[in-house]
Amino acid sequence: MSKSETTRQKILETTAWLIGHYGIERSSLSMIANSVGIQKPSIYYYFSSKEELVDAVFAWILEGYSFEQYFPINSYTKENFVEKIISDGLQLLIEESTDTQMLVVQVLNEFLLYGSRESSHNKEYRLKIKAVQEGFIDGFIVLLQKGVEFRLTDSKGLREKASILALTLDNLSNYPMIGIQLDVAAVWRQTITSVVSNEGKFI
Amino acid sequence: MSKSETTRQKILETTAWLIGHYGIERSSLSMIANSVGIQKPSIYYYFSSKEELVDAVFAWILEGYSFEQYFPINSYTKENFVEKIISDGLQLLIEESTDTQMLVVQVLNEFLLYGSRESSHNKEYRLKIKAVQEGFIDGFIVLLQKGVEFRLTDSKGLREKASILALTLDNLSNYPMIGIQLDVAAVWRQTITSVVSNEGKFI
Amino acid sequence: MSKSETTRQKILETTAWLIGHYGIERSSLSMIANSVGIQKPSIYYYFSSKEELVDAVFAWILEGYSFEQYFPINSYTKENFVEKIISDGLQLLIEESTDTQMLVVQVLNEFLLYGSRESSHNKEYRLKIKAVQEGFIDGFIVLLQKGVEFRLTDSKGLREKASILALTLDNLSNYPMIGIQLDVAAVWRQTITSVVSNEGKFI
Amino acid sequence: MSKSETTRQKILETTAWLIGHYGIERSSLSMIANSVGIQKPSIYYYFSSKEELVDAVFAWILEGYSFEQYFPINSYTKENFVEKIISDGLQLLIEESTDTQMLVVQVLNEFLLYGSRESSHNKEYRLKIKAVQEGFIDGFIVLLQKGVEFRLTDSKGLREKASILALTLDNLSNYPMIGIQLDVAAVWRQTITSVVSNEGKFI
DNA sequence: AATGAATGAGGGTTCATTCAT
């Protein structure tokens, strides 16, 4: 990696960390430059404005956060189906309790809130996060359809079931932020069990 | 209401609205004063600092957001049990799609994120929100215990079930913020059905 | 004393104390009102502006600070002359190490400095303090003339001798402010001895 | 001198001048910036806060104000002893009636008073000024000891004599501030004469 | 005799940004 790219990357990572810890507005260019170990105007060599830097951070964070990454559809079989959903989900949830990934959640939430504010530009954030969330819902729909093919679950209310899975996953990853202690594994397992293997209970 | 109280209340409401729309840091005292129709220093007559004002807004928002308000435990009977949980929850969820209550969610999220940032004072926000969330979990536990008495649900994993209900409610109220269209009523109904009336499936 | 006078007096004393401890500019009307136990606008009932209040404090402080008060010329005799100058001076100096009087010195210094600043109005402070200081010099001249009559000192350089006494007194009362430990009594006695009983050494 | 140092120096000098004329609190950053011919935030490029700027001014002013600078002990001989003390002192006193040095006195007094106020940080000012004052006392003690060696003065009460010289010098330099006209030279000569050549009169 | 409510002016400070070097 060239020196230039190294510095760019350092700025990106540092900014992400700072945003996760102090929020977007509180993460000033001074702080960022200071943390990276460069001078403030140097940032402008890589990013033409704070807005552009923040956008880049957002894109960089989002980049590695997709359904396919955590739930590789092709490796699901009739035999491993239920247990693999559980374990794949747990991996996401538990990975997130590591510092690195908890940062991602925090930063995404920051952007989610930031994007929900009154501002023409911010709408993009909301739209992109929406896309990711819908990506998870769509992913679960596809996954559940496999479950239907495997005759492990019935075909009614697939969209609602998928939504429940997506939002449960989302919220379980948010709970640590509030500080609530929860048996994440148990709750996730319980959710999968009742959603996937419910028989004709859906109205 | 005295003139003083009127102004104080106006400041409180305006600030809540602004925080919901622009966030805490972006809601400057100038904006607030401007929106209320007074001069900036006048705010200091009612609140000794921005921090105190923000605290007051937080307390005011939190004040009307408790489990008991939405799920009045005493009015649950064996006959109305399942349907009442569904309708009470829907009232919360649908009420929240009105502008007034959607503001509450937005503001609470703002505080939640604000509280998760590095700062000694902010910890209080997190703790108070945690208390509210735990209030919902505890409330659902009590409610589910009633369900057990009524022999409508079994007694295993009560805490996990309650957690699922609480976080589902939480997340369903957050979805509109992202802009995702969801058949909220269907999802909630589905969740209640699978959680309450699951038979021995919990591990 | 009527209630009105009592409050007025309380404001005066409190302001003097605050000026002594925090300086004129730092002693805000809020602080004063707070310390007195009244509301800010009430001060305006007694003093039409902060400037007028400060002036009143100045006059009140100056009022009890004159040469005659400490050195009653008429009670000086040939027999007690030297010892009485010493003891009268020491009374002023030692009295000043009590809290009450140390306040006076502090406040006067505050006004002295305040008065030396660029401002048309402040000139009055300087002039009045100058008058007091000259009052001490003139007083000592009269006193030393008595000494000449008593043939205890010679008549040369009376003005310079008087000046030395006045400024020594002044400075000795300032030293505690800096925090320098000094055997005040010894220095004052030494000064008197060398000034009053010097024989023909003055040029 | 680099551009940066020039500006820094200009800020320092301007601030000193303003403090001498208007006091520390009245010398606002707006005034300073205005006088220097720069914008307010530019000051922060050189000094991280007003406090730091004021500290720097204080250090800068104090820097050139020591006993040794005015009374070079090594150049005192038995022959020039008395006359040199007089002339060295007069140089300090007369130099101070120039605008430049009168500013120093004014500023030092400002800091002395500022330092005597209730505030944890200000204590340092008092301590440093105390150190300078004690430097003068100690310097005069050493000087008088030389006088003892030269058999020009006796060895009793050296500390008190030194104190008298130091405070006389101090006060003589303060008198112009009040506006009192005084034959400074005569008073200083008289003090030296009576202090140095007093014979066994000390008690 | 006193105050509740409000304000214009100005305080110190931080911000993102620019630009010559």
Next chain:
DNA sequence: GATGAATGAACCCTCATTCAT
């Protein structure tokens, strides 16, 4: 590639003051 120097705009906050009550 990077920065030293500078700035306009905006920040939170405090001030002395006013005025109807």
